[in-house]
Amino acid sequence: MDCPRCAVEMVQLEGEGSVMSRCPECAGVWLDIAEVNRLLLRHNMPGLESLGGYPNVDESVGQCPECQVDLVAVEGGERRSMRYDTCEVCGGIFLETETESEDVKEAIKSIIDFYRRFHHAKGAAKGA
Numbered sequence: 001m002d003c004p005r006c007a008v009e010m011v012q013l014e015g016e017g018s019v020m021s022r023c024p025e026c027a028g029v030w031l032d033i034a035e036v037n038r039l040l041l042r043h044n045m046p047g048l049e050s051l052g053g054y055p056n057v058d059e060s061v062g063q064c065p066e067c068q069v070d071l072v073a074v075e076g077g078e079r080r081s082m083r084y085d086t087c088e089v090c091g092g093i094f095l096e097t098e099t100e101s102e103d104v105k106e107a108i109k110s111i112i113d114f115y116r117r118f119h120h121a122k123g124a125a126k127g128a
Contacts, residue, residue: 001021001065002065003028003030003065004028004062004064004065004071005023005025005026005062005094006025006026008024008025010023010030013029013104013107014104015103015105016108018031018035018108019031019035020104021065022107024102027096027097027098028095028096028097029095029107029111030092030093031092031093031095031111032091032093033048033086033091033093034091036048036093036115039111040115043112045112045116046119048115052076053075053084053118054074054075054076056072056075056080057072064087064089064092066087066090069087069088069089071085071087071094072087073085082117082118084114084118095114097111097114098113
């Protein structure tokens with residue numbers, strides 16, 4: 001499977017009961033929506049549908065490596081500064097991570113940290 005950003009072959013990461021693909025160039029990860037929800041719930045966070053976010057249909061963000069259809073950017077947080085990309089057909093999610101490691105534990109930590117900030121940013125925007 002090729003990275004939707006770099007078109008480089010992604011490496012499969014497995015462990016901790018999780019399976020995802022990671023780009024060796026940009027460190028982005030690809031996983032399905034069920035996996036994202038499972039990770040969020042396992043870390044005492046609400047499911048993805050509860051975290052909010054706004055689709056930016058005007059931005060071209062690449063193609064789904066599974067379905068070959070255009071991905072949709074979902075933005076949130078202050079000034080919509082946080083984003084992830086999703087496929088409306090298969091529900092796959094592409095997320096830029098902050099780790100260069102190929103360790104699945106590090107990838108999971110990066111994913112949880114991102115959605116935790118995304119969730120808190122949503123809550124902060126509501127209270128403003």
